[in-house]
Amino acid sequence: MPTFVLQNDGEKPPHSEPPFLTDVNDAQKKAVLHTDGPLLIIAGAGSGKTRVLTYRIANLLYQKKAWPNQILALTFTNKAAREMQERIVDLIGEKANRIWMGTFHSIFSRILRFEAEHLGYTRDFSIYDTVDTDRVIKSILQELGFNTREVKPQAVRFIISNAKNQLISPEAFKNKFVQSSLDDIAAQVYERYIARCRQNNAMDFDDLLIKPIELFEHHPEILQKYQNHFRYILIDEYQDTNHAQYRATQLLAAGHQNICVVGDDSQSIYSFRGADISNILNFKEDYPDSAQIPLEQNYRSTKSILQCADSVIRQNTSRLDKTLWTQNDRGEIITVLENYDERDEANRIVRSIEDLKMREHLSFRDFAVLYRTNYQSRVLEDAFRRRGVPYQLVGGISFYQRKEIKDVTAYLRLLVNPHDDESLLRVINEPARGVGEKTITNLQQIARKHNKSLWDTIGDVESTGIYKPAIGRIRDFVDILERTGKKLTDTGLTDTVRFLLDETGYVKQFVEEHSHDSLMRRQNVMELLNAISYFEKSSNTPSLSAFLQEISLVTDLDAHDTDDPAVTLMTVHGSKGLEFPVVFITGLEEDLFPIGGRSGEDVDIEEERRLFYVAITRAEKRLYFSYAKNRFRFGEQVDMNRSRFLDEVDPSVVRTETGATIRQTGSPGMAGRSGKSGTYISYDQSNYDGNAGAGSDFHSESYDSAAPADDGGGMGVEYDQNTGEIIWRSGMAVIHKKFGPGKIVQCQGQGDDARLTVFFKNVGQKKLVARLAQLKVIG
Ligand SMILES: Nc1ncnc2c1ncn2[C@@H]1O[C@H](COP(=O)(O)OP(=O)(O)OP(=O)(O)O)[C@@H](O)[C@H]1O
Numbered sequence: 001m002p003t004f005v006l007q008n009d010g011e012k013p014p015h016s017e018p019p020f021l022t023d024v025n026d027a028q029k030k031a032v033l034h035t036d037g038p039l040l041i042i043a044g045a046g047s048g049k050t051r052v053l054t055y056r057i058a059n060l061l062y063q064k065k066a067w068p069n070q071i072l073a074l075t076f077t078n079k080a081a082r083e084m085q086e087r088i089v090d091l092i093g094e095k096a097n098r099i100w101m102g103t104f105h106s107i108f109s110r111i112l113r114f115e116a117e118h119l120g121y122t123r124d125f126s127i128y129d130t131v132d133t134d135r136v137i138k139s140i141l142q143e144l145g146f147n148t149r150e151v152k153p154q155a156v157r158f159i160i161s162n163a164k165n166q167l168i169s170p171e172a173f174k175n176k177f178v179q180s181s182l183d184d185i186a187a188q189v190y191e192r193y194i195a196r197c198r199q200n201n202a203m204d205f206d207d208l209l210i211k212p213i214e215l216f217e218h219h220p221e222i223l224q225k226y227q228n229h230f231r232y233i234l235i236d237e238y239q240d241t242n243h244a245q246y247r248a249t250q251l252l253a254a255g256h257q258n259i260c261v262v263g264d265d266s267q268s269i270y271s272f273r274g275a276d277i278s279n280i281l282n283f284k285e286d287y288p289d290s291a292q293i294p295l296e297q298n299y300r301s302t303k304s305i306l307q308c309a310d311s312v313i314r315q316n317t318s319r320l321d322k323t324l325w326t327q328n329d330r331g332e333i334i335t336v337l338e339n340y341d342e343r344d345e346a347n348r349i350v351r352s353i354e355d356l357k358m359r360e361h362l363s364f365r366d367f368a369v370l371y372r373t374n375y376q377s378r379v380l381e382d383a384f385r386r387r388g389v390p391y392q393l394v395g396g397i398s399f400y401q402r403k404e405i406k407d408v409t410a411y412l413r414l415l416v417n418p419h420d421d422e423s424l425l426r427v428i429n430e431p432a433r434g435v436g437e438k439t440i441t442n443l444q445q446i447a448r449k450h451n452k453s454l455w456d457t458i459g460d461v462e463s464t465g466i467y468k469p470a471i472g473r474i475r476d477f478v479d480i481l482e483r484t485g486k487k488l489t490d491t492g493l494t495d496t497v498r499f500l501l502d503e504t505g506y507v508k509q510f511v512e513e514h515s516h517d518s519l520m521r522r523q524n525v526m527e528l529l530n531a532i533s534y535f536e537k538s539s540n541t542p543s544l545s546a547f548l549q550e551i552s553l554v555t556d557l558d559a560h561d562t563d564d565p566a567v568t569l570m571t572v573h574g575s576k577g578l579e580f581p582v583v584f585i586t587g588l589e590e591d592l593f594p595i596g597g598r599s600g601e602d603v604d605i606e607e608e609r610r611l612f613y614v615a616i617t618r619a620e621k622r623l624y625f626s627y628a629k630n631r632f633r634f635g636e637q638v639d640m641n642r643s644r645f646l647d648e649v650d651p652s653v654v655r656t657e658t659g660a661t662i663r664q665t666g667s668p669g670m671a672g673r674s675g676k677s678g679t680y681i682s683y684d685q686s687n688y689d690g691n692a693g694a695g696s697d698f699h700s701e702s703y704d705s706a707a708p709a710d711d712g713g714g715m716g717v718e719y720d721q722n723t724g725e726i727i728w729r730s731g732m733a734v735i736h737k738k739f740g741p742g743k744i745v746q747c748q749g750q751g752d753d754a755r756l757t758v759f760f761k762n763v764g765q766k767k768l769v770a771r772l773a774q775l776k777v778i779g
C-alpha cells in the first residue's frame, strides 16, 4: 500500500493567474487554466501540446487543486517524463518531484509492486523483457514438440503480445481469433506461457499494462483507492496508446473524470504495436461532456518545413482535419540529396553537418540524422567515426541487452527471486561449470513433475537422481548464491556484486580469454558495476530489487542525452516528441521508407506516411532528405528507387542536389565514365539552382551536378571514394576555425590521417593532423 502523504502546506489557493503564464498563447492558456473535467486536445506537431501539459500541471499545483502526488502524468518515454518534471520544478519548485510522472510501464509497475499480493505475485516479481519472453516461449514450443527453427519464438511472442494488449484471454483467442497455422500454435503456447510466468513470479512488459486492469476489475476497493488518490490524470502522445492503456486510464478516471489527453492523429506510428487511433475518437464518447481545445499555431518549424509536412500528410485519406500555421520565418527550402550509394549518402551527410556547423555556428547537438530501420545506422556510424564527428546512437543494441550484462543481471534477479526459472537457466552453466544440457533437461522434468521451481528442485539435488558428477557442481552453484544472498544482507550492493563476480569466476573467464571481444565484455561488466555503485550512492532505496526494476525499464530511447554535444542518430520512431534545428531524413527509397512492398509484405502506406510526417516535423530550421540509388542489402548491391514520398512533397519547397559526380575508371558498373586512374568525386555547381525549380531536377537521372552551396565554384575538392576522406594537396586554400584562412604548404600521409603544414595569414605556420584540424577547403 503506497504511503499517500499529504504534502500541502494548508495555504488557501491563490485566485490570481500563475505568473508563469506569460509565454503561452490564448488557446494554450485556456487549456492550461481548464482544470476540472475531461479535456481533449488534438493538434498538429509543434503546437505546444507537451508544453500545455507541463504548464497545466504547474497550474494545478499553483492553484493548490491537488497535492503533487495526487497528479498522474503519463508520457511516452522516461526521458520525456524527466524533462517535463524538470520544467515543472523550474516553474513551481521542488515539490514537483513528488508527482507520479513516467511511462505507463514505469507507473504501472510501481502500482503492481504495491499490490502484487492481490494478484498472486510477490513484490519482488521479475520483469521479463522480450529476450526473456522468447526464451520461455522457445522452451514451451520445444515441450510441445515444435522445431523452433521453423516456428520462430519471436513470431509467436508477437501474436501473444497482441492478444494480451487487446485483453483477449487464451481461451477467447483459441475460440475466436485463430486464422492461420501460426495462430493455432500461438494459441497452444499462450496459456502455458501465462502459467509459466506466474510460476516464475515474473511479469512481461505487456503484463505491466494488463495486470493493473485485472487488479482494478477484480478488486473494486483497490480501484477506488487509486481513483480517489489520483485527482488529475494527464496523458501525452495519446494517439499511440493501445487498448490496455486506454482501458486502465479509463478505469482510473471514471470517478472524477479529471482527465486531459493530448495527441495528434497524424503522428500515430505505433499501430504495429497495437496502438489504436480510435482511442482518441472514443474519448468523446466516453466523456460526452469533454471540452476540446484546438491548438493551431506551430512554434517549432519554419514555414517551408510546415508547408512540406502539410503537403505530405494531405495524401492520407484517414485523418482529422486540423489547421496548423506559424509566424516563424519562411526559412530555407528543403534540400534533397541524391547519392550514388549508402556510403556516399553517409559521407555526404557528415560533411554537410561539419560544414553547416561551422558556417552557422551550430553545435553538433543541433543535428539529428533519422532513419527508418535500425540497421541503417551502421554505415552512418562508420562515416561519423571516420571523420571524427561525435555522434550519439539512440536505439540499437542497448547496453542492458548485451549478453554479459544479461548474464550478470540474471544472477542478480536470482538473488531477489530464486524461483525465477528463466534466470536460473541462463546462468546455471554460466560461466561453464560442467552442467550439461541433458542434466538441465532432467532437472526441468523433475521440477515440472513435482510442480516446483528449479531452485527448489536443485536445493535438494542429491535426491534428484541426476548424473552424479553434476550434483557437486550444482551444489557449488547453490552455495555461491546462498553465500552471496547472505552477503547482501550483511554488506552493500556493490560489494555483494563484486563478491558474486569473484566467486562465480564470471570476470576471470574474460581475463583468461585475452581477446578483444573478451576485453569489451569485461569492460561492460565493469560498467555495470559502476552503474550499481552509482545507484547505491544516489538512490533513496538502494535495494537490489529497486536497481533491477530501474534497469528493466530503461528503454533504448532513454539513452539519449542532450547534454553531450553530439549528433543524434536515431530511428524515426525514436524521434517522436523531440525537436532539432537541423534534421536529415535518410534512406528515402522505395522498400525502405516506405518500408516493405518489394518483398510483397503488406504495407500500411498511411502509417508510413505518418512516420514521414513525424520525421519532417522534428525539424526547426533546416531539413534535408536523402536517398541512395544503390544500396547493399541482404548481402548484395541492389538498385533502389527514390521514395514515392519525395514526389508527394510540394515542389515549391524543395530543391534537389543530384549529388556528386562519381567517376571510376575501370570499375565495372561505371564503365565509360571519364577520369584519370583512381576514383574521385568532384562537385560541380552548374545544376545548382537553389530555388523552387525542383521539378525537373527532381527526376533527373544524372549523377552530374550540384554541391553544397558554400563549397565555392570550381574549387575541385577531391574525395577518396573508398574512405570518403578528402585528398589533401599542397597549395589548397583552407580555413581553420581558430586560425582563420591559410594555405597548405606541405602534406604527408593520406586522408584524415594526413599531417599538414599550413601557413595561416594571421598566425603563421602550423602543423596539423587533418582529422583533428577540421579544415574547410575553400579553393
Ligand atoms: N506559446 C509559445 N511560445 C513560445 N514557444 C512555444 C509556445 N508554445 C510552444 N512553444 C515551443 O514550441 C516547441 C513545440 O512545443 P511542444 O513540443 O510542446 O509541441 P507538441 O505539440 O507537443 O509537438 P509534438 O506534436 O511534436 O509532440 C517547443 O520548443 C515549445 O517550447
Ligand SMILES: [Mg+2]
Pocket: 049, 050, 051, 236, 577
Ligand atoms: Mg509533444
